[in-house]
Amino acid sequence: MNRANFVLPEIELMSSGHLGCQGCGGALAMRYVLKALGEKTVIVLPACCWTIIAGPFPYSTLKVPVLHTAFETAAVAASGVRAALDIQGDTETTVVAWAGDGGTVDIGLQSLSGAAERNENILYICYDNEAYMNTGIQRSGATPRFAWTTTTPEKNPKAERKKDIVAIMAAHRIPYTATATIAYPDDLIRKVQKAKSLQGMKFLHILAPCPPGWRIASEDAIKIARLAVQARVFPLYEIEDGERYTLNAPHEREIIPAEEYFKLQGRFAHLGPQEREQMQQEIERNWARLQRLVQMKAPSDDGA
Amino acid sequence: MAIRTQSLHPHPSPLPTREREQSYSKVITGNHAVSYGALLARVQVISAYPITPQTQVVELLSEFCANGTLHAKFIKVESEHSAMAALIGAASAGARAFTATSAHGLALMHEMLHWAAGARLPIVMANINRAMGPPWSVWTDQNDSLSQRDTGWMQIYCESNQEVLDTVLQAYRVAERVSLPAMLVLDAFVLSHTAEAVEIPSQSLVDQYLPPYRAGYKLDVSDPHAFGGLAPPDVYMELRYQIQKAHEAALGEFARADEEFERLFGRRYGLIESYYADDAELIVVTSGTVTSTARDVIDELRAEGHRVGLLKIRLFRPFPIELVRQALMPAKKIAVIDRNIGFGVGGIFAQEIKSALYNAPVRPALFGFVAGLGGRDITPEVLREIVDYAETHQEPEDLIWVGVKT
Amino acid sequence: MGRAITFRSVAEMPPLAISLDDISHNKTGSWRYLRPVYRNKIPPCRAGCPAGNDIPRWLALVAEGRLTEAWKTIRENNPFPGITGRVCAHPCEAYCNRKEFDEPIAIAALERHVADEAFALHDEPPSGERRREKIAIVGSGPAGLSCAYFLAKQNYPVTIYEAESQPGGMLRLGIPSYRLPRDVIDKEIDDIVRLGVEIKTGYRVGRDIDLERLWASYDALFIATGAYRSRPLGIPGEELPGVLAGLDVLKAINTGRKISLGERVLVIGGGNTAMDAARTALRLGARVTVIYRRTRAEMPAIPEEIAQAEAEGVEFLFLAAPQKIERVHGRLRVHLIRMQLGEPDKSGRRRPVPLPNSEFVLEADALLKAIGEDPDLDFLAEELETSEGIVIHNERGRLSRAGIFLGGDARTGPSTVVEAIADGKAASKAIQRYLRSPSRTASALLPERFAPEKIKLNTSYFAHQARVPVLELPPEERQHGFAEVKAPLWLEDAIVEAQRCFSCGVCNACDNCRVFCPDVAISRVNGLYHVNLEYCKGCGICAAECPRGCIDLIEEGR
Numbered sequence A: 001m002n003r004a005n006f007v008l009p010e011i012e013l014m015s016s017g018h019l020g021c022q023g024c025g026g027a028l029a030m031r032y033v034l035k036a037l038g039e040k041t042v043i044v045l046p047a048c049c050w051t052i053i054a055g056p057f058p059y060s061t062l063k064v065p066v067l068h069t070a071f072e073t074a075a076v077a078a079s080g081v082r083a084a085l086d087i088q089g090d091t092e093t094t095v096v097a098w099a100g101d102g103g104t105v106d107i108g109l110q111s112l113s114g115a116a117e118r119n120e121n122i123l124y125i126c127y128d129n130e131a132y133m134n135t136g137i138q139r140s141g142a143t144p145r146f147a148w149t150t151t152t153p154e155k156n157p158k159a160e161r162k163k164d165i166v167a168i169m170a171a172h173r174i175p176y177t178a179t180a181t182i183a184y185p186d187d188l189i190r191k192v193q194k195a196k197s198l199q200g201m202k203f204l205h206i207l208a209p210c211p212p213g214w215r216i217a218s219e220d221a222i223k224i225a226r227l228a229v230q231a232r233v234f235p236l237y238e239i240e241d242g243e244r245y246t247l248n249a250p251h252e253r254e255i256i257p258a259e260e261y262f263k264l265q266g267r268f269a270h271l272g273p274q275e276r277e278q279m280q281q282e283i284e285r286n287w288a289r290l291q292r293l294v295q296m297k298a299p300s301d302d303g304a
Numbered sequence B: 001m002a003i004r005t006q007s008l009h010p011h012p013s014p015l016p017t018r019e020r021e022q023s024y025s026k027v028i029t030g031n032h033a034v035s036y037g038a039l040l041a042r043v044q045v046i047s048a049y050p051i052t053p054q055t056q057v058v059e060l061l062s063e064f065c066a067n068g069t070l071h072a073k074f075i076k077v078e079s080e081h082s083a084m085a086a087l088i089g090a091a092s093a094g095a096r097a098f099t100a101t102s103a104h105g106l107a108l109m110h111e112m113l114h115w116a117a118g119a120r121l122p123i124v125m126a127n128i129n130r131a132m133g134p135p136w137s138v139w140t141d142q143n144d145s146l147s148q149r150d151t152g153w154m155q156i157y158c159e160s161n162q163e164v165l166d167t168v169l170q171a172y173r174v175a176e177r178v179s180l181p182a183m184l185v186l187d188a189f190v191l192s193h194t195a196e197a198v199e200i201p202s203q204s205l206v207d208q209y210l211p212p213y214r215a216g217y218k219l220d221v222s223d224p225h226a227f228g229g230l231a232p233p234d235v236y237m238e239l240r241y242q243i244q245k246a247h248e249a250a251l252g253e254f255a256r257a258d259e260e261f262e263r264l265f266g267r268r269y270g271l272i273e274s275y276y277a278d279d280a281e282l283i284v285v286t287s288g289t290v291t292s293t294a295r296d297v298i299d300e301l302r303a304e305g306h307r308v309g310l311l312k313i314r315l316f317r318p319f320p321i322e323l324v325r326q327a328l329m330p331a332k333k334i335a336v337i338d339r340n341i342g343f344g345v346g347g348i349f350a351q352e353i354k355s356a357l358y359n360a361p362v363r364p365a366l367f368g369f370v371a372g373l374g375g376r377d378i379t380p381e382v383l384r385e386i387v388d389y390a391e392t393h394q395e396p397e398d399l400i401w402v403g404v405k406t
Numbered sequence C: 001m002g003r004a005i006t007f008r009s010v011a012e013m014p015p016l017a018i019s020l021d022d023i024s025h026n027k028t029g030s031w032r033y034l035r036p037v038y039r040n041k042i043p044p045c046r047a048g049c050p051a052g053n054d055i056p057r058w059l060a061l062v063a064e065g066r067l068t069e070a071w072k073t074i075r076e077n078n079p080f081p082g083i084t085g086r087v088c089a090h091p092c093e094a095y096c097n098r099k100e101f102d103e104p105i106a107i108a109a110l111e112r113h114v115a116d117e118a119f120a121l122h123d124e125p126p127s128g129e130r131r132r133e134k135i136a137i138v139g140s141g142p143a144g145l146s147c148a149y150f151l152a153k154q155n156y157p158v159t160i161y162e163a164e165s166q167p168g169g170m171l172r173l174g175i176p177s178y179r180l181p182r183d184v185i186d187k188e189i190d191d192i193v194r195l196g197v198e199i200k201t202g203y204r205v206g207r208d209i210d211l212e213r214l215w216a217s218y219d220a221l222f223i224a225t226g227a228y229r230s231r232p233l234g235i236p237g238e239e240l241p242g243v244l245a246g247l248d249v250l251k252a253i254n255t256g257r258k259i260s261l262g263e264r265v266l267v268i269g270g271g272n273t274a275m276d277a278a279r280t281a282l283r284l285g286a287r288v289t290v291i292y293r294r295t296r297a298e299m300p301a302i303p304e305e306i307a308q309a310e311a312e313g314v315e316f317l318f319l320a321a322p323q324k325i326e327r328v329h330g331r332l333r334v335h336l337i338r339m340q341l342g343e344p345d346k347s348g349r350r351r352p353v354p355l356p357n358s359e360f361v362l363e364a365d366a367l368l369k370a371i372g373e374d375p376d377l378d379f380l381a382e383e384l385e386t387s388e389g390i391v392i393h394n395e396r397g398r399l400s401r402a403g404i405f406l407g408g409d410a411r412t413g414p415s416t417v418v419e420a421i422a423d424g425k426a427a428s429k430a431i432q433r434y435l436r437s438p439s440r441t442a443s444a445l446l447p448e449r450f451a452p453e454k455i456k457l458n459t460s461y462f463a464h465q466a467r468v469p470v471l472e473l474p475p476e477e478r479q480h481g482f483a484e485v486k487a488p489l490w491l492e493d494a495i496v497e498a499q500r501c502f503s504c505g506v507c508n509a510c511d512n513c514r515v516f517c518p519d520v521a522i523s524r525v526n527g528l529y530h531v532n533l534e535y536c537k538g539c540g541i542c543a544a545e546c547p548r549g550c551i552d553l554i555e556e557g558r
């Protein structure tokens, strides 16, 4: 019998010595994704923290081919790689566009939407650390409401809600959209493997805590990701063809108040009771909405 | 011979036997000449976004892909920026990649043009010269392509539809040998939408000229490497140095490509082309379709006894400095016609030629003419006016606006 | 792999920025200021077990259905899993970390399960040569047997001298079979005999053989004669017929003698003897009332036993004490007085004091005294200092003569089986130390207790799950016989229950640390984990995500 909490593929395609910060959630996310995908994988990497983590010339952190590309081009550069592999007869290799939240929900959204609309046979993964971290913690469209960043200082924290990229992708009716976090590696790996098995565009949104950017202790990176799920700040779910929603197993365990999640993070330290209450309500509204979507029956005659 | 080269390609040509084995003549527009060039080059990945006056290029290529004439993937992206990004992905994975654009499309690509060159990818692109807005204009001038001068792309300015088709083939041959991207440039409407008889070479002959693309480095799961990672200051310069060296090598490659082209197809273009320049006192310097008009005007003026000649700049990047010097030094005067304006200085070709001559032992007097912006016709009369001005003035002038209503 | 690459000239360089090696030349270990160190800890259950039972380790084996190995593992510290699994007060469970989460692990029931499943198994006799030094043990209760077991496993020739006709001490004479079936005792003693231990029954030291002779024939002695002298009530009428020592009644029943107590029995006392005497009297057909001078909370008996007695119909009278016994018309008339709790005494319990004018009377056919026992160490008189009639012995269990050790109830007064086992084990070690260097006077017997360590659990990885219930015979069925009250566990339940164990402080190769390291700096070889300090950045995630606190973070450079 195996007592392992998580039985992950043994393969390690990420090398030690990489340049991720202590406790980098994005680094861990990549490690899991490559475990799920194996050697026949190409990673397309736009500007983001991973540009650095991946290692300077002439080194590479990853033991699979990596194409560095411009900030806003992850999805389309991956489309190009896909086309080139296909035309050369390689339909087996998984082409992954691996972008940060800024590269996904902001500057890269156009090319992402284009690739989704074309239903490119690629796996787009957004590792979401909820700000532009590479450039030193500036707000992005994925920064949560009220969070501190260097462009949303405590006295004037971000007023707007986090952009719902998953809803945007679901609206493209792509075959598969899912959320995951580094705290549930088995769930994450299962989703990557599922994505790999499907043809067409797949989108995976991975919450990847950033210890310096979130002002958390590095050892809490997993804990925070777990709390995000337990508090339903970042629910784990899957969407097939943009309309069949499934909530995932971790939500069967107890629900905790969002305060548990906020209180460990320096970026929320300035929040007053009112803001905290507002956030809690927002989380509950989102959750209720998600519940409705899960219950929604997909029209069987759709898709014509 | 043809059969051997044929087998190098993983996919047999889908063309009918006649077109595969025999060249034939066809009346086509410049845009379609581009498409035929890409077809014969057997490009594998195309990605493009429509913009006047380029649209027919991609329309015909779409048709080729759809009807199986061309075995390629056409990624119909949502912008030119994405088109170039897609090709960067495709070329990095070892595919022969092609696109076409114009003006604003090219400007939008700018970031990715640097990327393609820095990544040493032999992507070929046709740019239909169109004036930049605002105000909106769809007509020809060269500011769009010349704005991309320092991106590291090779640039070839074409004069005829035949040259357009042939240049697509030459561009791939050179690009793939020196690992640099190449842009062939043709004037909006004057070439793009004007039909001429063009000899379409046979596929088997083209296959001899242009073997399948074998990338030196590519994304390969059995030999994984990272491409384009962060380069610290201690290595960046050497990488840039190598791009310059590749440009220098490209001059020789172009010359050889042209010679080989002539051997197989019976036509050559040169990197530059001199016309009655050997004994000319005044040499008119042109690029693009103005050249054709200028040739007629030179013929007339010679008949009238003027000692005028013509220098056509075909290859703008890499700039064939030595050839330009040799061609121009014998003259007393040079009249450079720029269908572009480098704001704050003057015509861009004039600047290039001036700097080419600066270190030359002999420097003829140079007159810089800016003409035909935004599609205004450069007629024989305009050219005569230019020659007349240069002949009648002794002091060189950096910037002379031609035809501005004052 | 892992080269540092320097280009001396552009000619050595590729034409584009392409990687030529992985990044592993970059030794990120230099970033670290906290270093993760694997260190297993003593879990509270183990620290709570006087015998130092390595609980999480054998629970892990049970969880995998590896019961034989579990049995062997238990027996590294405790030779009597079948016995302790049934009668031990299991302090381990009181300390079990799981009780804060939901309910403690059913350690005792699992221990019994393991022993039951191993009923046909026996130890291999130790290999290697027998040692020359011979050891004699006086008394074959759990203390003496435990000492014999641990010595025999080390190849020492051991002889036990036992006054009674059968070995086992209070296990056999005191504890009734409805709690501890005789075949279990026989089996676990037999296991020890099979190791080569000789048990000479019917030898009362001081009567049948004297201590000096033993001392002359053996190289070391261990005295483990228990505590048998029932304390007197010290009230008038104590000597009347019908007033009996509870322990004597138990002894009689347990050795198969027939005894009749009549219809109405009073038991005085609140300990295990009182409970067993009461429950035995009940089984002999009497109506039984236990009279205790404090309240239920202060009763020293195992709570489970009190509950069982109550379920069976034993009545309780708290805050009352006898003052005088009379015999009237062949029956006993017992004069009692109500008590109340006053100031705490030395033991910390509140001292009971009589409530004035609250006398009352109860009639009974028999009264069983069960207010405690004292050791009878007269035969040791030479070795002991006495002061006002109370035996004073060396705190550490060694008597004034080096080489003679004292342990079990004889040392501590009435205690528990597991304490006796712990004493026996400690004695075996003390004896070995003594034999290695007889001159060393410091050889101590005091059982080594494991100090509990601070363990930071991460309970996110544990799911709530109810403890497996241990079924009992219905009370009606218990009243009329001596069948075992507690039912065994099913194997499936045992496995599920064992899987509930957090394995506090004891790495069970759950792999979390390796899974969560963002720097791929943890490897596992043969179930053991290793941090690659060349790369570990000291983020601390491995320590934080270890469910059972097996990884410490220590400051670098210290």
Ligand SMILES: Cc1cc2nc3c(=O)[nH]c(=O)nc-3n(C[C@H](O)[C@H](O)[C@H](O)COP(=O)(O)OP(=O)(O)OC[C@H]3O[C@@H](n4cnc5c(N)ncnc54)[C@H](O)[C@@H]3O)c2cc1C
Pocket (backbone or CB within 6 Å): C087, C088, C089, C138, C139, C140, C141, C142, C143, C144, C161, C162, C163, C164, C167, C168, C169, C170, C171, C174, C175, C203, C204, C205, C206, C224, C225, C226, C227, C247, C250, C272, C273, C274, C276, C277, C302, C379, C407, C408, C409, C410, C414, C415, C416, C417, C418, C420
């Ligand atoms: C009725 C009763 C119920 C109990 N229930 C529990 C329970 O449920 N759980 C629990 O943990 N504990 C219980 N105990 C306590 C437990 O039985 C004792 O603490 C334990 O047996 C002490 O072990 P020991 O080896 O020190 O002494 P004992 O078990 O008393 O063994 C001493 C042995 O020495 C022998 N002996 C005495 N004098 C001499 C001599 N001079 N020469 C040779 N041999 C001699 C005796 O015959 C006896 O066999 C109970 C005790 C009683 C009386």
Ligand SMILES: Cc1ncc(C[n+]2csc(CCOP(=O)(O)OP(=O)(O)O)c2C)c(N)n1
Pocket (backbone or CB within 6 Å): A026, A047, A048, A049, A050, A070, A071, A072, A099, A100, A101, A102, A103, A104, A129, A130, A131, A132, A133, A134, A135, A140
């Ligand atoms: C066109 C362009 N604009 C700006 C930048 C600068 N830039 C590089 S990475 C980055 C932020 C990336 O943020 P995100 O995508 O969230 O990834 P992260 O760094 O947080 O991992 C920015 C703004 C750039 N490289 N390119």
Ligand code: SF4
Pocket (backbone or CB within 6 Å): C043, C044, C045, C046, C055, C056, C059, C095, C096, C097, C098, C105, C107, C500, C501, C502, C503, C504
């Ligand atoms: S959970 Fe297991 S290891 Fe922890 S205290 Fe309880 S029995 Fe011992």
Ligand code: SF4
Pocket (backbone or CB within 6 Å): C036, C516, C517, C518, C519, C520, C521, C522, C531, C532, C535, C536, C537, C538, C539, C540, C541, C542, C543
């Ligand atoms: S998780 Fe890895 S990097 Fe972090 S402290 Fe543990 S071994 Fe070191």
Ligand code: SF4
Pocket (backbone or CB within 6 Å): C038, C506, C507, C508, C509, C510, C511, C512, C513, C514, C529, C545, C546, C547, C548, C549, C550, C551
């Ligand atoms: S995390 Fe699991 S495998 Fe690692 S030390 Fe803790 S118990 Fe052992």
Ligand SMILES: [Mg+2]
Pocket (backbone or CB within 6 Å): A100, A101, A102, A127, A128, A129, A130, A131, A132, A133, A140
């Ligand atoms: Mg980010």
